[in-house]
Amino acid sequence: MxxxxxxxxxxxxxxxxxxxxxxxxxILPLIGILMYARRMIFLGVTLPHLSATGIAVAIFWHxxxxxxxxxxxxxxxxLLGSTVLTTGTLVFLATLERRGRGLVEGRIGAxxxxxxxxxxxxxxxxxIPEVGVIQLLRGQIIAISDAxxxxxxxxxxxxxxxxxxxxxxxxxxxxDRDLALSMGKKVWAWDLLLYALAGLTISLGxxxxxxxxxxxxxxxxxxxxxxxxxxFQVVPLMxxxxxxxxxxxGFIISYEFDxxxxxxxxxxxxxxxxxVTVIQWLGCxxxxxxx
Amino acid sequence: MPNLISLHQxxxxxxxxxxxxxxxxxxxxxxxxxxxxxxxxxKTTFLKTIAGIFxxxxxxxxxxxxxxxxxLRIGYVPQRxxxxxxxxxTVAEVVEMGTYGSLKPWQSLNxxxxxxxxxxxxxxxxxxxxxxxxxxxxxxxQQRVLIARAxxxxxxxxxxxxxxxxLDRNSVRSMVSLLGKLKxxxxxxxxxxxxxxxxxxEVVKEVLLIEGAGLVRYQADDIWGKNEELMIREESGQP
Numbered sequence: 001m002x003x004x005x006x007x008x009x010x011x012x013x014x015x016x017x018x019x020x021x022x023x024x025x026x027i028l029p030l031i032g033i034l035m036y037a038r039r040m041i042f043l044g045v046t047l048p049h050l051s052a053t054g055i056a057v058a059i060f061w062h063x064x065x066x067x068x069x070x071x072x073x074x075x076x077x078x079l080l081g082s083t084v085l086t087t088g089t090l091v092f093l094a095t096l097e098r099r100g101r102g103l104v105e106g107r108i109g110a111x112x113x114x115x116x117x118x119x120x121x122x123x124x125x126x127x128i129p130e131v132g133v134i135q136l137l138r139g140q141i142i143a144i145s146d147a148x149x150x151x152x153x154x155x156x157x158x159x160x161x162x163x164x165x166x167x168x169x170x171x172x173x174x175x176d177r178d179l180a181l182s183m184g185k186k187v188w189a190w191d192l193l194l195y196a197l198a199g200l201t202i203s204l205g206x207x208x209x210x211x212x213x214x215x216x217x218x219x220x221x222x223x224x225x226x227x228x229x230x231x232f233q234v235v236p237l238m239x240x241x242x243x244x245x246x247x248x249x250g251f252i253i254s255y256e257f258d259x260x261x262x263x264x265x266x267x268x269x270x271x272x273x274x275x276v277t278v279i280q281w282l283g284c285x286x287x288x289x290x291x
Numbered sequence: 292m293p294n295l296i297s298l299h300q301x302x303x304x305x306x307x308x309x310x311x312x313x314x315x316x317x318x319x320x321x322x323x324x325x326x327x328x329x330x331x332x333x334k335t336t337f338l339k340t341i342a343g344i345f346x347x348x349x350x351x352x353x354x355x356x357x358x359x360x361x362x363l364r365i366g367y368v369p370q371r372x373x374x375x376x377x378x379x380x381t382v383a384e385v386v387e388m389g390t391y392g393s394l395k396p397w398q399s400l401n402x403x404x405x406x407x408x409x410x411x412x413x414x415x416x417x418x419x420x421x422x423x424x425x426x427x428x429x430x431x432x433q434q435r436v437l438i439a440r441a442x443x444x445x446x447x448x449x450x451x452x453x454x455x456x457x458l459d460r461n462s463v464r465s466m467v468s469l470l471g472k473l474k475x476x477x478x479x480x481x482x483x484x485x486x487x488x489x490x491x492x493e494v495v496k497e498v499l500l501i502e503g504a505g506l507v508r509y510q511a512d513d514i515w516g517k518n519e520e521l522m523i524r525e526e527s528g529q530p
Contacts, residue, residue, distance in 0.1 A: 037378055099306070165397045172391050175378065179440075182342040182367040183392030229379045230424070 003256055016144045018251050020152055021261065024208045025247030027156045028217035029225070029239035030163050031201045034194060036222050037174040042105060043093065044218045046112040047086055048211035051203045053115040054078075054085030056122040075148045079155075079203055087199030094191060144208070152204060159201050162193070167236075170194055213262040217243055220269035227276050246272070292319040294355060295363055295448055295480055296341065301350030303333065303340045309348055310336050312504045320357050320447070323474060323481040323494050325511075328501030334484035335370070335452050337506075341482065342367040342450050357447055366441030368451040371433070372425075382428070382436050383421040386411055389443035404443075411443040414477070415469060431462035435469070442477065449473070451483035455490065463490050470494055 007018060035044050058081020089111060097104050144152070163170065172180045173190045180187050205214035225238035250265030294317040304310040310333035318324055328334050339345045341352070342365055354363040372385070389411070390404040400408075412418040415435045420428065425436060434454055441449055454470070455463045471494045474481055485491060491511075498509045 168391050168394065169396050172388055175380070176369075176372060176388065178339070178342075178344050178369055179367065179388060180391075181344040182365065184343060185392070226377060226379055231381045231422070232379055232384050235379065 004252060007252060007255060014255075016146065016149045017261070018248070020144050020149060020208050021247040021251055021265070022244050023152065023156055024205050024214075025217050025221075025243035025265070026240045027159055027201055027243075028205050028214060029221035029243040030160070030236055031198050032218035032222040033225075033235060033239060034170055034174050035198065035218065036226070037171065041219065042108050043090070045215055046108050046115065047090065047198070047202045048206050048214040048218075049112055049119070050089055050115045051082040051086045051199075051206040051214070052211050053119045053122075054082030054203065055206065056119045057081050057085065060122045060125060075145075075207065076151065078207055079151070082203035082206060083199045086203055087196050090195040090199055091192065094195065152208065155200060155204055159197050162197055166190070166193065171232075209265070210262050213265050216266040216269050217246070220266075220273055221246065224269075224273050224276050227273075227280060242272070292321050293357065294319050294353075295357065296482075297353040297355070299351045299353075301340075301352055302348040303337055303345070304348050305336060305339075305345050307348065310504065311501070311506060314350070314506050316499070316506060316508060318448075318480065318482060320480055321478070322497055324483075324497040324499060325491055325495040326482070326484045326499040326501065326506070327486065328484075329486075332501040333504075334501065338367075338450050338452050338482065338484050341365070363448065364444055364446040366444055366446030366449045368434075368437045368441045368449065368454060370452045370456060372437060378426075380425050381421065382417060382423050382425055382439075383408060383412070385425050385436050386421075386439045386443055389440035392444055407443050407445070411439040414442055414473060415439045429462075431458050431466065434458065434466060438469075438473075442473070445477070446479065448480045448482060451481070453485050454483060455485055467491065467493050 006012060007014075009015075012018070032044065035041060055078040058077050061081070062077055093104075093107060093111065096107060169180075169185065169190050170193070172183075173185065173187050174194070177187060180190070202214055202218070205217065209217070221239040221242035222235070224242055225235045229235045229238055246265050246269045250268050251261055253259065253268070254261040254264040296318040298314050298316050301314045302309045302312045303314065314337075326334050326337055336345060340347060344367070354365075356363040366389070386408050387400060387404070390400060390407060394400070394404070409418070412421055415438050417432065417435050417439060420432060420436075425433065428436065438449075438451070438454070449470075451470075455466055458466060467490050470481060470483075473479055474494065481494065483495075496511050498511050498514045499506045500509060500514070
């Protein structure tokens with residue numbers, strides 16, 4: 001209890017890490033819901049890794065052509081590189097998918113391999129000081145400054161507002177593209193907006209909490225919410241609450257036991273999903289036995 | 292009756308590959324027209340082009356509204372909405388999607404749209420299912436939900452892609468009867484694709500038969516006489 005009170009104190013030294021983690025946990029599931037609706041979950045694994053590659057490319061570019069080594073202040077540069085690469089690849093993959101050529105999973109798998117290889121090769125370069133970059137790639141949640149926190153808040157607020165304003169259109173083009181086209185909606189424009197929002201959100205997520213937890217936040221809260229919800233309208237709210245709960249409880253547990261925050265959050269999300277699945281399965285069995 | 296749709300030398304297809312060529316025909320207000328053909332002959336492509344999902348490859352399609360001052364309203368009913376039980380969309384939520392075409396991006400459903408949803412659910416006799424999850428329903432019920440979604444915009448023309456596919460005999464009868472009732476009560480023009488089914492006779496008065504890469508128009512009464520021949524052709528997969 002004393003740890004919880006200490007963490008909630010506004011002067012707590014790691015408050016930005018806590019707030020940043022919770023906000024990330026609230027926004028990423030909203031993108032996850034739409035990726036789920038589009039059956040793009042496999043892409044959800046690849047995008048955080050691609051985002052990490054974007055960070056590595058941006059830093060490599062900066063250090064090669066500007067001859068500087070400012071690693072801790074490179075949040076914006078890394079965000080830009082990551083967002084551009086993630087959104088660009090998403091648009092490219094989606095365009096190929098719409099044209100119906102080749103195996104979608106095969107292309108996504110190839111991008112995953114390419115992203116992993118490029119990131120490792122760039123990290124092996126003598127130009128990149130390993131420690132600082134690895135911190136960025138793992139998610140610099142502990143080291144986040146007040147200035148980075150402002151960037152994060154503005155960006156996530158923008159994403160949240162856009163997702164709320166355009167929820168009907170983004171859901172429609174994700175669930176039933178043909179219906180959207182028959183209504184005269186500019187589907188390509190809504191697709192582009194969604195990809196840009198996904199690119200920005202996932203890039204921020206990777207910078208904040210790293211690829212593993214980014215994917216966990218994209219996948220687990222929507223999965224649990226879909227299992228619990230009896231109508232779609234409540235899914236976003238449930239997913240946001242679940243994401244915040246996972247981030248907050250994970251932070252407290254990791255602080256208490258001195259565990260790394262990302263894997264702790266991911267583990268809590270998986271345990272929650274497992275619990276909900278088992279309880280629902282037992283409920284079904286029980287109802288069948290009653291009949 | 293005025294023509295709602297006029298096609299002039301239209302080529303239809305997707306990925307720039309024509310499936311039907313040089314189609315010229317008119318569909319008048321109040322007609323009930325079925326497009327018949329074997330699997331892969333281009334029925335769905337034709338309907339999707341009329342519904343605005345696929346662009347026309349060449350030629351011209353003219354849409355005329357029965358009322359001056361507004362565009363022709365087209366309701367599109369797909370063969371199936373693919374939802375594998377992941378998304379917990381209720382029947383009401385699926386039908387509400389049909390109103391999104393008339394709403395601005397940031398607008399929520401207002402009283403008028405909500406009344407349209409209620410009217411639409413009632414018109415296809417599924418008001419009692421409104422809180423049920425879409426993917427939990429039977430095939431026939433799901434088809435009714437998709438018709439309700441198309442009806443919610445009060446269309447002039449209802450475009451249906453194989454609404455009777457994978458339904459049992461009783462459901463086919465009840466669906467044909469429902470469409471016949473809707474045609475009269477809502478003043479609809481019907482354009483639908485299907486395989487050759489005797490049940491269609493109740494509603495369909497005109498038939499477009501896909502022959503090669505073209506469409507040939509028949510009076511339904513004339514073509515039902517060819518019933519046996521058509522069914523044999525369809526079963527053997529001949530165009």
